[in-house]
Amino acid sequence: MFFGVLTILSSLFNFSPTPPQVPLIPWHEASVFQLPTQGDEKVDMIMKKYLQGLESRNISLNQQGIWMQTHWATLADNRGTIPAPAASLTKVATTLVALDKWSMDHRFLTKFYITGSINDGVLEGDLIVEAGGNPFFVWEDAITLAHEIEKLGIETVAGNLVIVGDWRMNFRENNRASGDDLRRAFDGESWNYTVETQYQTMENPPPRPKLVIQGKNIFLDGLLAQSRLLYTHSSQSLTEILKAMNIYSNNFIAEHLAQQMGGGEKLGAIASKLSNVPPAEIQLINGSGLGVDNRISPRAACRMLIAIEQKIKPHNLTIADLFPVSGIDEGTIQDRKIPHGIAVKTGSLAVVSALSGAIDTEERETVYFAIINYANGLDDLRNRQDELLIDLSHHWQIKPILPHSAH
Structure with missing residues (x-):
C-alpha cells in the first residue's frame, strides 16, 4: 500500500522515492583542505630575525607582541595572546563594533x-x-x-x-x-x-x-x-566615515562613535564577543586608543580584522574599504615603506608602536598580522616593522587588496 502511494506521487510530481546518488569526495580532497593548515618555517625564520634585531637594541622581547595567522593556521606567535598597550589599534575594535551597531550605509x-x-x-x-x-x-x-x-x-x-x-x-x-x-x-x-x-x-x-x-x-x-x-x-556613509577615521587615525571620530556605542568598556566586551577571543585580550577605556590602559593582544587584533571581513563580505566590500592601503592611501602610512597593496592600521603612543593588517597572498590566501612594540625609538620600530613585511613580501606573492570602488 505504502509503495503504491509513492508510485502515484512520483507520477504526479515527478518525485523519485529513491534519492539520486550524490558523488562522494574524499574528505582530504575537499577544497577547504587544499589550503595549508600547518605553520611556515620561512615565516618563523623571518620572525626570529625580526626579534633578534630588536634584541640587538637591548629591547626586552617580553614586551613585544607578534601574531600572524591565516583562517587555518597560526604562522607566528611571540606573546601573541598577551594584551598590551595597542594605541590606535583600538580603532579596529571601534570599527568592528560600529559595523555591528549600524548598517554599512548608515548616515547620521x-x-x-x-x-x-x-x-x-x-x-x-x-x-x-x-x-x-x-x-x-x-x-x-x-x-x-x-x-x-x-x-x-x-x-x-x-x-x-x-x-x-x-x-x-x-x-x-x-x-x-x-x-x-x-x-x-x-x-x-x-x-x-x-x-x-x-x-x-x-x-x-x-x-x-x-x-x-x-x-x-x-x-x-x-x-x-x-x-x-x-x-x-x-x-557620509558609515563606511566612508570609518575609512577616514582609520586613514588619519582620527581620535575624535573614534571617541565620538564609541560614546554612542556605550563607551570603551562596553566596546571592548562587544568586540571580544564578535571576534571570539577571551575578554581579557581586549581591555578598553575608550574608542580612540589614547592612553596605555587600552590593551589588546596581537591575536585579538587579527581576529577583529577577520570578524570585520566577515561582516562586510556580503556587501561586496573589502578591508581596503575601511582601512588604508600602502601605496594607495595617505594619512599615517604615507611615509612608511610597507609593500604595496597591504591594508593596515597603525598605532602610536610615546613608547608604543603598533601595526596590524591583512596581506592577500597567492600561497596562503589572506594572512592577518599584528605587531605591538613597547619601547623607545618609534622611528626605528616602524622601520623594523616595515622590513618584516618586506621580508614576507619576498617570501609570498602578494596581491594588492583594493577597495570595492577599484574592482
Whole structure:
C-alpha cells in the first residue's frame, strides 16, 4: 500500500522515492583542505630575525607582541595572546563594533528646525540645529548646508541659533566652540583664513553663503514645542566615515562613535564577543586608543580584522574599504615603506608602536598580522616593522587588496 502511494506521487510530481546518488569526495580532497593548515618555517625564520634585531637594541622581547595567522593556521606567535598597550589599534575594535551597531550605509542625520514665519527672506524666529551624532561634520558640510537653507528662502535669522544636544563640529570637543563654528560658516563675511581655505578646496563649491543670524547662540537639551522641521542634513556613509577615521587615525571620530556605542568598556566586551577571543585580550577605556590602559593582544587584533571581513563580505566590500592601503592611501602610512597593496592600521603612543593588517597572498590566501612594540625609538620600530613585511613580501606573492570602488 505504502509503495503504491509513492508510485502515484512520483507520477504526479515527478518525485523519485529513491534519492539520486550524490558523488562522494574524499574528505582530504575537499577544497577547504587544499589550503595549508600547518605553520611556515620561512615565516618563523623571518620572525626570529625580526626579534633578534630588536634584541640587538637591548629591547626586552617580553614586551613585544607578534601574531600572524591565516583562517587555518597560526604562522607566528611571540606573546601573541598577551594584551598590551595597542594605541590606535583600538580603532579596529571601534570599527568592528560600529559595523555591528549600524548598517554599512548608515548616515547620521542633523536636523534643522525653525520657529516663527519667513517673510521677505527674514526668519522671524529661531533657527534650531539638533545634533544627530555625526562625528564628521566639518566646514564644508556647514557651508553647503547654509546654501540649502538660503534656497529655502532664509537670508537672515532675526532670532537665535538654538543648538539642541551634543553638537560637535570640526572635531571640536567643546559644544560652544562648535556652535561658534557653525555660525561663522553660515556667513561668508565672517570667514577667517581657515574657513576660506577649506572653501577654496571644495569640489563644485556652492555660492558663498550670506546667512546672518542676529540673535545669540542658545544651548538646550530638547526641542522647543513650536519647532517645525526645515531641513535634514545627511552625513557620509558609515563606511566612508570609518575609512577616514582609520586613514588619519582620527581620535575624535573614534571617541565620538564609541560614546554612542556605550563607551570603551562596553566596546571592548562587544568586540571580544564578535571576534571570539577571551575578554581579557581586549581591555578598553575608550574608542580612540589614547592612553596605555587600552590593551589588546596581537591575536585579538587579527581576529577583529577577520570578524570585520566577515561582516562586510556580503556587501561586496573589502578591508581596503575601511582601512588604508600602502601605496594607495595617505594619512599615517604615507611615509612608511610597507609593500604595496597591504591594508593596515597603525598605532602610536610615546613608547608604543603598533601595526596590524591583512596581506592577500597567492600561497596562503589572506594572512592577518599584528605587531605591538613597547619601547623607545618609534622611528626605528616602524622601520623594523616595515622590513618584516618586506621580508614576507619576498617570501609570498602578494596581491594588492583594493577597495570595492577599484574592482
